[in-house]
Amino acid sequence: xxxxxxxxxxxxxxxxxxxxxxxxxxxxxxxxxxxxxxxxxxxxxxxxxxxxxxxxxxxxxxxxxxxxxxxxxxxxxxxxxxx
Amino acid sequence: xxxxxxxxxxxxxxxxxxxxxxxxxxxxxxxxxxxxxxxxxxxxxxxxxxxxxxxxxxxxxxxxxxxxxxxxxxxxxxxxxxxxxxxxxxxxxxxxxxxxxxxxxxxxxxxxxxxxxxxxxxxxxxxxxxxxxxxxxxxxxxxxxxxxxxxxxxxxxxxxxxxxxxxxxxxxxxxxxxxxxxxxxxxxxxxxxxxxxxxxxxxxxxxxxxxxxxxxxxxxxxxxxxxxxxxxxxxxxxxxxxxxxxx
Numbered sequence: 001x002x003x004x005x006x007x008x009x010x011x012x013x014x015x016x017x018x019x020x021x022x023x024x025x026x027x028x029x030x031x032x033x034x035x036x037x038x039x040x041x042x043x044x045x046x047x048x049x050x051x052x053x054x055x056x057x058x059x060x061x062x063x064x065x066x067x068x069x070x071x072x073x074x075x076x077x078x079x080x081x082x083x
Numbered sequence: 084x085x086x087x088x089x090x091x092x093x094x095x096x097x098x099x100x101x102x103x104x105x106x107x108x109x110x111x112x113x114x115x116x117x118x119x120x121x122x123x124x125x126x127x128x129x130x131x132x133x134x135x136x137x138x139x140x141x142x143x144x145x146x147x148x149x150x151x152x153x154x155x156x157x158x159x160x161x162x163x164x165x166x167x168x169x170x171x172x173x174x175x176x177x178x179x180x181x182x183x184x185x186x187x188x189x190x191x192x193x194x195x196x197x198x199x200x201x202x203x204x205x206x207x208x209x210x211x212x213x214x215x216x217x218x219x220x221x222x223x224x225x226x227x228x229x230x231x232x233x234x235x236x237x238x239x240x241x242x243x244x245x246x247x248x249x250x251x252x253x254x255x256x257x258x259x260x261x262x263x264x265x266x267x268x269x270x271x272x273x274x275x276x277x278x279x280x281x282x283x284x285x286x287x288x289x290x291x292x293x294x295x296x297x298x299x300x301x302x303x304x305x306x307x308x309x310x311x312x313x314x315x316x317x318x319x320x321x322x323x324x325x326x327x328x329x330x
Binding site: 029031035042050059 | 134
């Protein structure tokens, strides 16, 4: 099923053309796949992280509003939003 | 009379938030599975090319990311048009959220193409028509992203960047046809929908799997980003507050 016979072959990715010249493209292939993985994983994790930030900010806002409501005797201060 | 209720419902942020949550439950595992299958197949199972050797494996990430970067631009511009014409809130959200994903995929296509260019053409970069128009696409994405933030009024920013996205679509057919119109370095498409493709079927399988995987990836990240935008913009509503407190 796998094209390569050993792990070393898989890493080196050498290919001998019909005219006998050997081309080893491991460095190109692995760097391209490595960069692709980094880009895809970063793009997928960024919104997850932002989600936590948005939820926290909304909870903070709600707590501030609740605190302001319980202190009805003091004049209401203007609330600056922090997100 | 056509029934347009689905269209109006699609414009409701709450409806989209609930639906997309359900879609993601099967879309995420499916996309991960398809992407891993495609990556392993392209890296370790597919045979090398007789002329290019193993560098042809870069094809399995380069072409899908390039195709998606073009498709994402169309989607972004169409969403912008829907937002401009029907003033649909969710359309501008979709437009805003697809821009950074499109920019990331364009950058990936440019980088992997550059790495592939070295063993194939002997150079990392050439001011070839396809490469240059692809670089312009990257800057267009950045422009759409920057323009949204350039206005203090969010709605004005969304409108301006929608117009830029629509004007920018003129670049998409240019990229697509660049290799046919200008006979420079980049080869024309090997996959054709209308004629026989000039590629071996053993290479075609992992390619199509990767295309499906990249489309899935785009949809997943787009939904995740849109859901964040919705939470933020609807933060004063009851349903968002109940949702945030409930966890």
